[in-house]
Structures are given as C-alpha cells and as structure tokens.
Amino acid sequence: MADLPPIPKVSKFKIALCQLKVTMDKAQNIIEACKSIEDAAQKGAMLVVLPEMWNCPYSSDNFSRFAEDFNDRNTSPSFMMLSEVAHSQGITIVGGSVPERCGGRLYNTSCVFGADGKLIAKHRKVHLFDINMPGEISFKESDIFTAGDKPTVVDTDVGHIGIGICHDIRFPELSMLYASRGVHLICYPGAFNMSTGEALWELLFVATCSPARASSGSYIIWGHSTLVGPFGEIIATAGCEETTVIAEVDYSMIQLRRESLPLEKQKRGDIYKVVDYFMD
Ligand SMILES: NC(=O)CCC(=O)C(=O)O
Numbered sequence: 001m002a003d004l005p006p007i008p009k010v011s012k013f014k015i016a017l018c019q020l021k022v023t024m025d026k027a028q029n030i031i032e033a034c035k036s037i038e039d040a041a042q043k044g045a046m047l048v049v050l051p052e053m054w055n056c057p058y059s060s061d062n063f064s065r066f067a068e069d070f071n072d073r074n075t076s077p078s079f080m081m082l083s084e085v086a087h088s089q090g091i092t093i094v095g096g097s098v099p100e101r102c103g104g105r106l107y108n109t110s111c112v113f114g115a116d117g118k119l120i121a122k123h124r125k126v127h128l129f130d131i132n133m134p135g136e137i138s139f140k141e142s143d144i145f146t147a148g149d150k151p152t153v154v155d156t157d158v159g160h161i162g163i164g165i166c167h168d169i170r171f172p173e174l175s176m177l178y179a180s181r182g183v184h185l186i187c188y189p190g191a192f193n194m195s196t197g198e199a200l201w202e203l204l205f206v207a208t209c210s211p212a213r214a215s216s217g218s219y220i221i222w223g224h225s226t227l228v229g230p231f232g233e234i235i236a237t238a239g240c241e242e243t244t245v246i247a248e249v250d251y252s253m254i255q256l257r258r259e260s261l262p263l264e265k266q267k268r269g270d271i272y273k274v275v276d277y278f279m280d
Pocket of ligand 1: 128191
C-alpha cells in the first residue's frame with residue numbers, strides 16, 4: 001500500500017459549517033452567505049463549509065434559473081463572492097454547491113477556494129439524487145443535472161480534503177476511495193430532507209453542511225450540519241435552525257485512530273479492492 005499523506009503542519013484548526021437560510025432572493029442569499037463566512041472567519045475558522053444549493057432553494061423549478069456559468073464572471077455572483085471572501089479573509093472555503101451551467105448542461109457543483117481566492121477544485125455531484133417513496137417524497141435530479149464523472153481530492157492549507165455532495169455520502173465506495181488516498185477530512189455539503197435525513201453515513205473525519213429548514217416549499221430540509229471525528233464520534237452538530245457550527249478539527253486524532261485501530265492493515269485486499277481509476 002502507498003504511504004498515506006502525512007498529517008499537515010496545521011493539524012488543529014477551527015472549521016465552520018454555515019447552516020444557511022436559503023430564500024428565493026439569490027442576491028440576498030449571497031449577501032447572507034458572505035456575512036456568515038466573514039463572521040466565522042472573525043471567530044477563527046480557517047475552513048468554512050457551505051450547504052448544497054446555498055444560493056437556490058432546493059427544487060427542480062429553481063435550478064436552471066439560479067444557475068451560473070463560472071467562466072463568465074458577469075453572470076456568476078456566487079462564484080465571485082466566494083473567491084473574494086476567501087481571499088479577503090485568508091481562509092479555505094468549500095463552497096457548498098450551486099447549479100452550474102456549462103456547455104448546455106447543468107451540474108450540481110461544489111467549488112473549493114484557497115486562501116488566495118483561487119479556485120483549487122471543482123466537484124460535480126457524482127451520484128444524482130433520484131428517489132421515489134410514494135406518499136413521502138419523489139425527486140429526480142437526473143431529469144435536470146448531468147452527473148460528474150470523477151472523485152475530488154484537494155490539497156489545501158488545512159489538509160487533504162475529499163469532496164462529496166449530499167447523496168454522494170450514501171456510496172461508501174467514494175469515501176473508501178478517499179480514505180485510500182489518505183484524505184484527512186471529507187466535506188459533504190448536503191440538503192437532506194425530512195424523509196431520509198436521519199440515515200446519514202458517518203465515517204472518518206466527515207463534515208456535513210446543510211441549509212437551514214424553511215417553513216415553506218415542498219422539499220423540507222433536514223438540517224443537522226455535523227462534524228464527525230475519526231472514531232465516528234459526533235464532535236459538533238446543529239438542529240434545523242439557521243446557525244453556524246464552529247468546532248475544532250484535530251488531525252492528531254487521525255494518527256491515534258490509525259495506531260489504535262489499524263484498519264488500513266486489516267483490509268482484506270484478497271477478497272475486495274477499491275480500484276482508483278483516476279490516480280496517476
Ligand atoms: N440532495 C440530496 O442529494 C438529498 C439526498 C438524500 O436525501 C438521500 O437520502 O440520499
């Protein structure tokens with residue numbers, strides 16, 4: 001097995017999970033998100049995570065209307081705000097997700113910005129959320145979005161981070177692939193709902209960030225943005241209200257987990273294997 005990346009120099013830092021209220025007013029959503037990020041940075045957060053669809057109420061009717069073409073600065077205010085605030089505050093931002101328009105297609109996309117404001121990674125949701133639970137919930141993202149075709153691991157000032165978007169969390173193969181690449185933390189911007197929200201997959205260091213629950217709309221958000229530690233323990237969590245969860249990430253706990261529970265050595269490569277098609 002290849003050596004895992006070492007624990008980064010900044011091994012203890014504050015993370016902020018901004019559980020934002022999302023409204024039909026995109027400009028307002030951008031202003032509020034910017035305020036929450038600045039506030040979190042003032043409180044010492046070095047990494048800020050936003051929810052899935054933080055600029056757009058999660059509904060099929062809205063995705064196309066709220067979409068942005070990231071190559072056109074004039075029509076991508078969400079993208080520009082994240083880049084500018086990452087730079088002005090000198091922090092890393094996992095920018096939740098927004099609908100992305102590219103080459104005539106729509107994607108559910110998370111942009112990651114470094115402390116210099118540069119885009120350092122872009123994850124397009126790999127597993128689109130199609131569900132039909134008669135009498136409870138019916139939703140078909142694949143009617144609107146094209147799925148991404150690759151996993152995303154990004155090297156940041158605060159470690160090696162894997163990115164998944166909401167439904168991606170249900171596929172342990174993706175998180176196992178990230179684990180096999182030695183990520184320190186997996187960030188899952190999400191917008192779970194009231195029917196399925198409790199059934200989350202929690203593994204390694206995981207940060208999930210949801211929108212706050214709104215009193216209107218047909219898709220009722222679950223909330224509960226959470227930071228889970230490397231032993232599966234819940235370090236910090238929220239209810240369904242608008243709030244920011246600020247908690248400490250301590251990567252030295254990864255070392256402790258690797259030593260006390262050497263799962264990497266216990267793997268049975270003779271009976272199963274995670275194949276990483278994207279690793280050079
Ligand atoms: N927005 C989503 O991907 C929702 C995923 C979800 O609720 C699930 O149960 O999976």
